[in-house]
Amino acid sequence: MSATTAVRPIAFGPSLGRSALVLGAGVAFVAVAAAAAVLSGTSDIGIGDAVAIVLHRLTGIGPVTWPASAETIVWELRLPRVAAGMAVGAGLACAGTVFQALLRNPMADPYIIGPAAGASLGAVTALLLPVATVGWLGLGLVQLFAFAGGLLTVLVVFSIARGQAGTPVVTLLLSGYAVSSLLSAGVALLIFNSGERLAAVIGWLLGSLGGASWPRIGFAVPLIVISFSLLLVRWRGLNALLLGESQAAHLGVDVEREKRILTGLAALATSAGVAISGTIGFVGLVVPHLVRLAVGPDHRLLLPASLLYGAGLLVLADLGARLAGGIPVGIVTALIGAPFLLWLLRRSVRAGR
């Protein structure tokens, strides 16, 4: 073996060029999806008007040639909905990616250690609280309860699973399953007694971006953005965790601390997302897998890519939901997600792994 020589470039993962391509395509995807969603809806607003409205609100330019209703629709109805869709989609996809690595389980999704069940219990409780008059639910009560329920549940699950020697992944999964089941039973009981609120409860559980408005998403969206930003920089630890906890420890990862941080941030993003939109399924499970197929398992690229494609996908799904008669977006994501999942499974079975 020569002591050589011509420095052979060693690949450290996706090259800078490839990364730029994937992320660039992701940004373009989100931009196109967002544009399509802002420009389309059930009412007839011309594309030119819609663009002009956005420009006008952002920069104040242009004579106002459109009716006030069009401006309300574009700026107060569609735009917050699109913003919420991007944030929630990104948060769920990111959280799903993190849990799949952390729990070393390809079936993991953001809800696997309980935030969905906890948030559901909180939200349904809030929906059923006897309120004196219709109309002023104490704006945000449902969101607050959902958010608190989600976070508290993860805290409880984590505490239950915590042992002397840290928090073993298997125990975390089992504890999450047990607590979720318990809480879901509570939700089912509440559903049974929901009376005339049944439609509202079911609508929330199926997941919908329908109620999105600027004040309502004002607290949740920044939380989601902060969470996934902080998660993006932890890619080294996530990669190391893929080698197993003991090897990750040898590589200098404070495994228990990393688990706490990752779980906490992912739970924060998930709970904030659920608070806005109810429990939307499949995004957190399927997007990481699809993106991993395209860009590989290196979290340096996987995390930001999942984030972008999750955002774009949810916005498109919501557009579809709106045009299909205002059905809950959770139905659309299930309809799109389940076949994809089946296709992924078939693919891996055929590949013999």
Place this chain on the structure above:
Amino acid sequence: MASRPSSRLLPLLVPLVLVAACAAPAAPTPTASGTDAAPSPSVAPSAAAYPVTLTDDAGRELVLESEPRRVVSLAPSNTEIVCALDACDRLVGVTDFDDFPPEVADIDDVVIEASVDVELVVAAEPDLILAAGNELTPTAVLEQLDELGLPVLVLYPETLDEVYADIQLIGAALDRAPEADDLVGDLEDRVADVVAAVGDAERPATLYEVFYSEGTTYTAGEGSFLAALLELAGATPVTGDAQGVIGAEELVTADPELILLGTASYDPSLADPETALETVRARSGWEDLSAVRDGAVVPYLDDIVTTRAGPRIVDGLEALARAIHPDRFESGP
């Protein structure tokens, strides 16, 4: 599928559910029309009619600065009231459920399959939105409309008096107070006529079947609007729980003497009395009911008006009375 029981169920359950708190609307602030001798059919509103402060069935207050000319209705009952007050031409948005009067079919739908499309509501540029209470218009939608600053009245009448009050509320909102008063007077007269015609006839234990599926029967809830109508129509209603559910055992104990099949309004197979009787007899536990043994099972085709809390509710009352006491009504109107 001829009917969609699931989507019709919710409106049907409306009169059967006890709402914890649904204050009867306070009488709307009197408008100036009280001092006018004759109702004015002119287009221009009388100067003193606006601004007007209205309190709706949910206890919310709404101030209307001027006469609303673009009205959106989120429930068929509200649409009917508006049209009964001769203001149909002001409707710019209705539900796809609305079917009376026939001309409303031409108006754009903003509620599709019981789902309110807020975007379409906003696009219709309404200056008054008539919503429905008790979650028929979901609370989340009401919150959104409030956030957008749109004027909304929430209506949810649970008794005849509350229907009259709602008619007058909308009358005050649309500067149609005289028409409202006339309509209410007319309805009250017709109700009195029914009560008089029924008189002191024996009041049969009557089961009004709202919906039946897999052994579960939905009927008038205890203390519900439908139960009250049945009483007015000269029957002793067999009632279920707050949701209107009655179990098989309670049904047998109650042993109705007369069964009115409201479901026949949507299910053509029940329109024929013979077939209806057979179908009903085949249900487990029903064959021993007095009504079934005596063949007193009547396909009832006027369920829509009997369960829609609008001006035609009195049509429903009349239909009920005729079905329960046919001998008291020789020639129906």
Place this chain on the structure above:
Amino acid sequence: MSEPVVRLEGVAAGYRSGGGERRVLERVDLELGRGEMVALLGANGSGKTTLLGIMAGTIRPTAGTVDLFGRPIGTWSRAEIARSVAVSPQSLELPAGFRVSEIVAMGRTPHRGRWFGWQADDQRAVADALRDADAESLADRPVTELSGGERQRVLVALALAQEPQLLLMDEPTTHLDVAHAAALLASVSRLQHVRGVTVVVVVHDLVLAGTWAPRVVVLDAGRVAADGPPDTALRPDVVYRAYGVAVESVVTGAGRRILVPRIPAAAAPGPAPRSPD
């Protein structure tokens, strides 16, 4: 006299199992100086892997003290330790979808560089690691397509990429053929010679241990049964007590002494039963 790289005093380690505590190590005293090369021997279950874990700071002793480079190991953070101590494990399931070079690059984790970029140091460290682990030719291969021996070399490269001062290797030669095993140990010697790395290698092969390592530590049921140059530490009686197998000492033509197990011959078989013609 510079401080020892690692000093263990009175170390015991174990874990709770069932109702009681199971002791894996008892009263271990050990000192490793800079640049030492040590072969660690012992029967299966004698505590070798646990001892490596103690030195790497991933296993906490139930008694005794552990000092790393003169400081108690408890005062080191995980990342600090990983910059100085590397462990190449016995076996490791490598996640699919990565190439060898990418896995080896994970060894740079404790040397946090910028977010996305790789510094020249990282490039060089990975290249050196691949070369020293004799895995250069494997760099672009997907990790799922490696043979057992190839995977072993990758695991060694992974540890080397950390540029440790203390290298702990858990049976790195187990799956390697003679040529690769020899090459690997030669690399390790070179590391020690050139960079002053302290190396502890767990081996099973008595011959390799005897010929390569200047110092041998033998563990027997959690205690140090022998510690010293092979001549004194690798004696047949020690080996017999530790492994339960009888060995004999043989001197090679080059004057080296190695231990060879005495395998009892099978009892002479009786006439094989034959089928009647």
